[in-house]
Amino acid sequence: MKLLRNFLFVLLGFSSMKSFYQMFKYQYSNKITLTYGFDDLYFQHNQFNQFLCLLNKAAHDPKVRGIAINYQGAFCASEDSIANINELTQVFDLFKRNKKFVDFYIPSLTFKSLYLASHASSITLTQNEMSHISGIHIHMPFVRDALKAQGIEVTSIATGEFKTPESESRNSMSDEYKDGLKKLLKACSDLVINDIKLHTNIENGMLGMHKNADIAKKYSFINISNFATWSSRYNNKLSTFKYARICKDRKSYNKIAVINVNGTIRAGSYLGNMSFISQIDNIARNPRIKAVILRIDSGGGSAYISNEIYNALIKLKEKKLLVASIKDICASGSYILALSADKIFAPKCALVGSIGVIMNHVHIQTPGVNVENIDSHDMPDINSYTPITAEQKKEIIVYIKDALDQFRKLVANQRKFSLEYSRQISLGQVYTGRDAKSLGLIDEEGSLLDALKFIQYKKNLKHYEIMYV
Template sequence: MKRFWIGFLAGLLLPVVLLTIVLAMFQLGLYWRARVPDQATLVVELSGEFPELPGPVLPFPLDDAARRATLRNFWELFDRAAKDPRVRAVLLEIGSLDVGWGRLQELAWGIDKLRRANKSVVAYLRVPGARQYYLACGAGQVYVSPESWLDLKGLRAELVYLADGLRKLGVQVELERAGRYKDAGDMFTRNTISPETRETMDAILDELYGDLVRRIAKGRGMPEDKVRQLLDQGPFLAQQAARERLVDGLLYPDQVEDRLRQQLGQERLRKVFSGDYLRATAKRPRRPHRVAFLVAQGTILPGEEDDWTGHRLLFSDTFRRWVDEIRDDQKIEAVLLRIDSPGGDAVASDEILRALKQLRARKPLVISMSDTAASGGYYIAMTGDPIVAYPGTVTGSIGVLYGKLTLRGLYEKLGMRKVILKRGQFADIDSDYEPLSEKAREKLREGVNRSYQAFLEKVAEGRKTKVEQVRQYAEGRVWLGSQAARHRLVDVVGGFDAALAKVRELARIPPDEPIVLIPYPPRRPLLDILENILASQWSWLRWGLKGESLGSLLGALRPGPWALMPWSIEFH
């Protein structure tokens, strides 16, 4: 019997061991094959969302490296290629982009760096929209397909208001807020835009539209007035775009490569793809300075991260654990904190800020803002350290909000009733059946105002100024990074280059000595994540068998003050 079980287990383990060896050899083969020829053309596919954090480590090649690459990987790609004498040209294949204006500007600056290094940069627009064209304007040549069109017509913002529809359903949203611009929740309580929201959105659109116009004018060699006239005439058929000199030609992808080959004087284009290039140039320097690259990404919530949510949410306990690990690691010399968060739970935000202050007492800290670092996302940046933001970063929103749903009307429409028995004057303050009384509103208003005052004080301390000075630019108003810099809410307008320059300055790292960024949280193997998810199923099953209510599960999103950005911005 013993021999049977030994043979049985060996039969199970042997295929796993062999598969592991085969996959390891495959991965080694990728590195062995990766090489950069002289007079190379670097082919870069720009599409997707360019996340701040990479996905799990895959045990086999489900996807190519370029698609899994982070924004930081593309920054490294452009930086290395600009300095590499073997790279003569760069072919950008620009597809669908799911990025905000901050990440878009980082990519655009990377392309500009290639041009300054005298590389021949050619852009082919697979999906010719405004964001794609924004990037393409950094190239020396821009092409689209003959049967394509250029969807370039300016920018617009669309805001949805649901109050009348919710009223018909019997749903009432009750809000208490601190800050007249703190319009989170307006979509549920209003049926049109408020003057404050219109003022904010007009200022943001003006700033971004101006940035778009300036980039097109510089890239295409046109006066800005001419660009504004053209934007009023868009979108354009491919032939119209060529006639207006918005593109340099109407070619198919193979024709673009053939034209580039002729321009380089090569019989065959010496292509190297971005994933291969990153692998071929990934040489670990001797004795580098180790800098933690700590990413704070997603809506801020209390508690621990699980393997279902991954890094889409920012849980305070999990994040503080990473901060403690960095603080205690003697090999890490400095920290670059990367924030991409619209905020969230006010208490969880405060816990994260405290952990970061303890970290900065031990190591130099620089803060780099991505697409969004607003409300609670701005709050956690108030450590007193340098803040670097893109011109298009959405930030500010210094304000506090409390809201709840009252569903009594909906229950009645469905023929449902609730009977509430309580002990304590405010025991039903967060009930979804009873609307807020005037005394309950006063109670909530007191808490919201106190949280807002604490927010102002933390910002004043972090920005080394007075509360009254902060109050002028608070009130829940959202700012772009360029606007925030004018109001001293951030220190430097820039991206990775500017942030790392600040790291070198604070950590006293000479410019000629190498830095290695150590990512936190680190990548996890996919099999490890799946194992933890499967192991957690029994806990979920027991939760269901115990008859716990859905409200108990949703209780993780606890009531209380929220420092949350009022809306997200998508550009069309």
């Protein structure tokens, strides 16, 4: 037992010495090369905000000379979206403006990784790989017939011809929805391609399958090598993960709270829990918190819960500056939350809108099971054991039309629109961040970093500490 204890002390000692060495190396060097994807840990998906702010800090850090990235399709343990990449390119451009390099090692290029790497100082590809650059795609399975075969029937009642078709209640997209998606993909793709052309000499002919060696011959800023050779070029390396431990936010009396709104807004999720609203109330009462960023990445959910959160945010806004920053998607119920903000930011490729209301009814018929309903009044229950009646469907349509009218009025009031204009843009359409800006649904094209700059300017904060809620 004593031997084990001594062994653990030795291990802890080595660990402390290693941490001390990393700190010493950082403090007394002006030529640190940050690395990502070498032999270090990856940031998790829910740490993207922290990762973005860390890169922003490194871009301003005089001790950091650049960053070398072994890119394997994602930064934060899940596939990067176009909007996420849009935010990252802003930081990489800042690196280069501050005379720091951004070097990428990528096994093979895709549409997304090409967009990301087009903002790099140099790109290195693997020798014997193929790159497949094929644009943006949506794959949406429709399972109505498969569910029917299992005795399950889903009825969807929606408002607006562009409102998302439920894959459980249809066997194909409506023509209107398909046309809307095609326009959305074309708009996103054009934004990305134009950005790539702006930063490189790559043309449209780059789309398709190409050998990496052929790509390198055609474009001078693209090289061919292997990881061992490429990574050996860099001296005095410090992993981004270790850099995060060393360069923690400076303690400050002034706090900016970042409230994450991720996933579906529904009962049973953390967003549907009363503790989430209690957190908002606690933030409103905290005198050290000078401003709040509502960081949204949600396709919406329950109208009731969305409105409850909205009301809590409106009360918070009476005491704090409230800014909404859209990460990837802000649709339907989550846009209700964004409407509470003093200012809304979104990347140009983010997805915004889908203003409308939809309700589903699931009818389950289990073979061999007969369910009989007995009602105390002449008012049948709505449940999953019996199909929805024509009368019930009429009542639901009245309800969702009323809910949509309230939604449109809220959009009109908060965005200073006429009711007619609010109706025109709220047929369930989904817009890019750029189109949302031109329509007045958001205030500025911009990232989380732009939201922080806006708060710093409005509140005159020289120093601040970020709190992630």
